[in-house]
Amino acid sequence: MHHDQIGFNSKAVHAGIIDDPLGSAVTPIYQTSTFSFEDADHGARCFSGEEKGYIYTRIGNPTINDLEHAVAKLENGYGGIAVSSGMAAVNTVYMTYLGQGKHLVAHNALYGPSRAIIESIWVKFGIESTFVDATDPINVANAIRPNTSLIFLETPANPTIGITDLEAVVAIAKKHNIPVCVDNTFCSPYLQQPFDYGVSVVLHSMTKFINGHADIVAGMIVAKTKEHYDRLRPVMVNMGCNMDPHQAWLTRRGLKTLGIRIDRAQENAMKVAVFLENHPKVEWILYPGLTSHPQYELGKRQMKGPGAMISFGLHGGLEAGKRMMNSVQMALLAVSLGGIETLIQHPASMTHSKLSSEAKKIAGISDGLVRLSVGIEDIEDIIADLSQALDKV
Ligand code: LCS
Numbered sequence: 001m002h003h004d005q006i007g008f009n010s011k012a013v014h015a016g017i018i019d020d021p022l023g024s025a026v027t028p029i030y031q032t033s034t035f036s037f038e039d040a041d042h043g044a045r046c047f048s049g050e051e052k053g054y055i056y057t058r059i060g061n062p063t064i065n066d067l068e069h070a071v072a073k074l075e076n077g078y079g080g081i082a083v084s085s086g087m088a089a090v091n092t093v094y095m096t097y098l099g100q101g102k103h104l105v106a107h108n109a110l111y112g113p114s115r116a117i118i119e120s121i122w123v124k125f126g127i128e129s130t131f132v133d134a135t136d137p138i139n140v141a142n143a144i145r146p147n148t149s150l151i152f153l154e155t156p157a158n159p160t161i162g163i164t165d166l167e168a169v170v171a172i173a174k175k176h177n178i179p180v181c182v183d184n185t186f187c188s189p190y191l192q193q194p195f196d197y198g199v200s201v202v203l204h205s206m207t208k209f210i211n212g213h214a215d216i217v218a219g220m221i222v223a224k225t226k227e228h229y230d231r232l233r234p235v236m237v238n239m240g241c242n243m244d245p246h247q248a249w250l251t252r253r254g255l256k257t258l259g260i261r262i263d264r265a266q267e268n269a270m271k272v273a274v275f276l277e278n279h280p281k282v283e284w285i286l287y288p289g290l291t292s293h294p295q296y297e298l299g300k301r302q303m304k305g306p307g308a309m310i311s312f313g314l315h316g317g318l319e320a321g322k323r324m325m326n327s328v329q330m331a332l333l334a335v336s337l338g339g340i341e342t343l344i345q346h347p348a349s350m351t352h353s354k355l356s357s358e359a360k361k362i363a364g365i366s367d368g369l370v371r372l373s374v375g376i377e378d379i380e381d382i383i384a385d386l387s388q389a390l391d392k393v
Contacts, residue, residue, distance in 0.1 A: 008074065008189075008190060009260070011070070011074055012070070012074060012255055012256055012257075012258050012259055015069065015073040015074070016067075016069055016252070017066050018063075018066050026253075027062075027063055027249065027252055030062045031245050032061070033057050034055075034056050034057070035055060061248070063248045063249050063252075064242070064248040066248070067080070067243075067248045067249075067251055067252045067255070068080035068081060068082050068220070070252060071210065071222060074189040074190075074258075075189045075194075076189075076195050076196070077195055077222035077223055078222075078224060078226050078229050079222070079223055079226070079233075080220055080222045080223075081232055081233050081236050082219070082220050082242070082243040082248060083218075083219040083220065083236055084217070084218065084219065084242065084243055084244070085205070085219045085241075086111075086185060086204065086206070086207055086208075086217075086218075086219040087117075087205075088219050088236075089203040089204065089205070090117070090203065090219075091239075091241070092236050092239065093152070093181050093232070094117075094152075096232050097149050097150040097181070097231075098127045098150055099125075099126075099149075100125060100126040100127075101128075102127055102128070102147055102149040103129065103130070103148045104128070104130070104148070104152060105132065105143045105148055105150075105151045105152070106130075106132075106134075106153070107131070107133070107134040107135075107152070107154055107155075107157055108131040108133050108364075109133075109158070109159075109162060110152070110154050110157065110158070110183070111183070112351070114154070114183065128145075131362075133162075134153055134162075134164045134169060135162040135163060135164055135165075135294075137164075137165055137168040137169050137172060140173075144176055144178070148176065148178055149178065149179075150178065150181060151169060151173050151180045152180075152183070153166070153169065153182050154182070154185070155187075155192075156186045156187070156288060156299070156303075156307065157186075157364075158309075158337075159309075159364065159365065159369065160311065161287065161288065161293070161310075161311050162294075162364075163288060163293075163295035163302065166180075166182065166197035166198075166199060170199060179200035180198075180201075181199070181200065181202070182194040182199050182201075182202050182203075183203050183205075184202045184203065186208075186307055186309055186338075187303055188204070188208075188209040188210055188258060188262065188338075189258075190259050191262065191304045192302060195222075195224050199224065200223070200225070201224065201228055202222045202224075203220065204219060204220045208337050208339070209258060209262060210254065210338075211250065211251045211254035212261050212340060213254050213340060214336065214339040214340075214341065215250060216247050216251060217247075218247050262305070264376040265375060266305050266307060266308050268374045268375070268376065268379045268382060269289070269307065269308040269309070269374035271379050271383065272310060272386065273285060273289055273290050276310065277292065281320070281390045281393050282315075283313040283368060284313045285310065285311070285313075286312070287306060287310045287311075288300075289307075290306075308375075309337060309371070309372070309374075310371070310372045310374065311370070311371050312370055313369055313370070314368040314370060315368070316368065317366075318348050320393045321349055321367065321368055321369070321370055322349045323393045324346065324370060324390065324392070325349065327389035327392040327393075328344055328386070328389045329389070330381055330385040331344045331382070331386070335351055336373075337373035338373060339375065340377075341377070342372070342373065342377060342382050342385075343375070344373075345370070346370050346371075347365045347371065348360065348365060348367045352365050
């Protein structure tokens with residue numbers, strides 16, 4: 001059976017490039033920095049590209065290439081570029097498509113550092129930016145300038161869970177010939193395939209759902225076409241933000257169970273969302289699986305499922321949030337998301353505590369906002385834990 005014709009879970013288990021001569025069921029870890037050549041001519045052929053041989057792990061490594069191939073297959077893209085972290089993926093994309101005098105249009109509620117690095121570091125290199133509420137595509141259209149060279153989106157966004165209409169934004173971008181990049185971390189390719197909507201580049205923090213076991217930090221960029229791949233790959237290679245073979249091996253192992261982990265986490269998340277929506281201490285909740293989500297219909301159309309990320313607001317703001325954080329017993333009070341364990345965090349008292357109210361408002365963070373990454377534990381235990389913590393609020 002050809003790997004292009006098998007289903008998502010079958011690809012997640014089997015897609016790869018290694019045909020191990022010893023028959024290893026699992027891709028071996030090529031924990032090496034360099035590869036020896038048979039002779040000088042062989043070396044010359046590998047360097048010139050006449051022959052596909054491994055040279056040096058920053059440029060390419062079988063264990064890493066295996067993971068790149070598997071994720072690219074799951075996203076239906078041309079090729080994957082594995083990197084050391086999600087932020088390495090974000091910055092490789094910025095470095096590829098932006099430059100002196102170029103302009104970025106991006107969603108206003110991105111993962112904090114994806115926005116902060118533009119406004120604090122890339123600005124030093126003459127890059128202009130406009131952050132808009134991309135959940136209304138008109139705002140994207142209005143922000144485009146003659147020098148706009150990248151549109152960067154996160155959907156659903158972290159932590160506002162706002163959903164952007166990819167088809168509508170791509171239609172606007174195409175009129176101006178601007179590539180669109182989507183950070184697909186919250187969905188993973190199991191729930192959303194941005195290439196179906198004409199997006200050019202997809203990226204992931206694989207630290208989250210793709211690896212799913214909270215034991216590595218990793219990133220991936222997937223290009224839809226050879227043209228985009230050939231622009232992105234040398235930037236990663238020469239920047240040196242490559243992945244390590246052991247990191248690739250762990251990520252490939254996590255990827256095998258992506259579908260079943262998300263099925264279970266999502267089933268749990270739906271039940272948690274209904275519990276929270278009906279709880280008197282909860283002021284509001286945003287979850288794409290609830291009809292109360294402002295883009296419920298769009299989410300249903302664009303995503304194969306609502307996912308496992310929930311944001312909700314507590315009556316009582318900052319103090320209520322802190323009390324809940326100090327009362328959970330099973331859920332881990334931790335940043336990150338997308339793992340098998342339920343994680344809870346309260347940005348106003350934790351990650352964003354030093355930000356001005358203006359900066360928090362820009363990031364979409366109110367004092368009572370709690371973010372929950374629902375895991376695969378027994379649902380009765382997750383709800384019992386949240387219930388007893390809410391009783392103490
Ligand atoms: N993109 C999104 C949507 C993210 O949520 C994160 C990390 C990144 C990119 C960066 O990936 P990393 O370099 O950490 O692999 N999000 C985090 C969060 O919400 N809490 O801690 C990290």
